[in-house]
Amino acid sequence: MTRPTPLWLLLTLQTAVSAASLVVEIVAGRMLAPHVGMSLYTWTSIIAVVLAGFSAGHWWGGRLAERPVDRALAWTGGALLAAALTTAGAVNLLRLLATPRLDSVGHPVWGITAITMAVFFLPSFFAGVPAPVLAHVSVSQAAPDRQGRALGAMFAAGAIGAIAGTRLAGCLFLSWLGTAATLAVVTITYVIGGLLLFWLARSRALILAGGAALAALVLAGVALATPNPCTVESRYFCIRTVDMSADPASPVHLMVIDHLGHGMSARDVPTVMFTEHAAMLDELARRRAPRADFTSFFIGGGSYSIPRAFTEHGTGPMVVAEIDPAVTALAEQDFWFDPATVTILHEDARRALLTRPDQLYDVIIGDAFTDVVVPVHLVTREFFELARARLTGDGTFLMNVIDYEDRLQALGSIVLTLQEVFPSVEVWTQAVQPEPGSRMVFVIAAGNAPSEFDGFSAPMPFRMEFGALGERFVTRIAETRGIILTDDYAPIDRLIGRPD
Structure with a gap:
């Protein structure tokens, strides 16, 4: 005992x-x-x-x-x-x-x-x-x-x-x-x-x-x-730098955050985008901008590939809301990003927009859609209303969306929700016939007026053609497969879930 x-x-x-x-x-x-x-x-x-x-x-x-x-x-x-x-x-x-x-x-x-x-x-x-x-x-x-x-x-x-x-x-x-x-x-x-x-x-x-x-x-x-497995293990993410270079003398790096690639950059060709969504965001932002020296706000920094390209193109002031300082530090270390070229806010993008009501932008770019990992508060009607309030009169809100060809519930819901806020909502994607059930990358462009073009090509590094989906087709997807997403109800994880 x-x-x-x-x-x-x-x-x-x-x-x-x-x-x-x-x-x-x-x-x-x-x-x-x-x-x-x-x-x-x-x-x-x-x-x-x-x-x-x-x-x-x-x-x-x-x-x-x-x-x-x-x-x-x-x-x-x-x-x-x-x-x-x-x-x-x-x-x-x-x-x-x-x-x-x-x-x-x-x-x-x-x-x-x-x-x-x-x-x-x-x-x-x-x-x-x-x-x-x-x-x-x-x-x-x-x-x-x-x-x-x-x-x-x-x-x-x-x-x-x-x-x-x-x-x-x-x-x-x-x-x-x-x-x-x-x-x-x-x-x-x-x-x-x-x-x-x-x-x-x-x-x-x-x-x-x-x-x-x-x-x-x-x-x-x-x-x-x-x-x-992490190059950097921050408070938010496991972040890795992966060398994708075909030629060691001309390095190309991929940033992987958790389990997905979040951006790729080449040291010697900063204006070339290596992913579909980055190529569309880059081209649409510059083509829809009201002037060459347009102002822009980025929701997420990632590898900072697009801000780096914008610097080369000579656009106007840029603000990036990147919640994780470690992401910015790694972009500076491994992705040839110069932090002096942009204003960086290490905070949540919604809060950054909410607490700065006097700052308006010609372009707001949302790059927060990554497979099944979606910040819910950045895809709701309330957030889209906030984004529109921070745009100039002829400004554009852009965001990438990932969905499956035979579902399109996430795409339809985001389009339907954006249509509650913006007079014009377009959906852009690669101009090829998708495989049945394939994973598709889209970029939505929302604003007060439609684009003055219905297609373009972009180097990635080979040239790829992109086009806007037909208005009637987009409306049908939104009305038949979408729901209004709000701060109270936004089941985006379920809507974007992979097919069984």
Whole structure:
């Protein structure tokens, strides 16, 4: 029989374990982003899997709590060491399983769930075991008239730990340490907690526990030694620079944010766009602008390819709202961008427009549409009304949209919503017959008047032809497949979801 454990020690253990488990939940989002992006589907999968793990762990911990205190504490120590092992192995397990799991599961949403379950269920399960055991021990060792206080204190410790873990992950660990080092800190926390519980239980398996602890620390070290897939791991994204050069003497770089390319630039030809949407945004902005030295506002910077091209073309003042300073820094470092050529606002684009009512622009360019990852607040009627209020009388709002040929629900909804705000709404795309079910890239041009042209070509680097969809066709898509998107209801993730 073990001697009574001080309540403060039980509370400390509960706080630490709860904090560590929430750190893992937040880190899971960052770890999955390079493979599947960061979307509503990603976070709902993470939350569901982690809560399922906690629930199963709490159930098993409740069964352990029925055992004698020394055995219950020893088993709980073993659970924490198992949490350390599975947490330490998560980094490399994800890299090993991500691609095969996504390939074997047809639907991307279920693929995300399968990956999350494979990597993060067990760490959550084992981290869920201590709570009922520690709560039962605290209550059973308290005086009869203080058992309620002991139980309440344990619940409060768990909540405080969860709050602390969430804040530490988001504000400190990820931005300063990165994912692997953050999970190493969690692993060490679990190891210390597990060994402490074995010591409190006076368990004869302490040597075996020490071996498990050492194995967990070795796994954490292996994860730290594994090359980070991110060139920069910022507060917001995993950002990579990929060399796409055919000739090393004429470099071309691709910026990948999370799992998708967000811009490509060539050092020697800054006016050439390498993606369909960038080519259309660049050409449409300059062709529809009321004058050569037009003013422009960019929603998102990415690789800053278009601002760099605008500088070469000699357009007027540019403002870029890029929420992540690390994106701007990498564009300057690897994409030949000169930050002195534009005004950069490191804040949300909607807030940037909202808080500067006196600044009007000839062109506003929205480049926030990236696969299933869409900032909902940038595709609503309220936002489009704000954008129109910040345009000059003959100004243009441009945004790229990605959708599937046999769905077009996202395209139809955005067009229908824009038609509520702008007198003229055009849809541009590559002038070729799309393959059935293919993924298509569009650019919408909205303003007070239509374009004076219905087609153009642009170098990317070979010349590609683009054209405007017919007005009747666009109207039919909007009326039959679209819904009005508002700040209250904008299910854009569902509308742009891949076909089953």
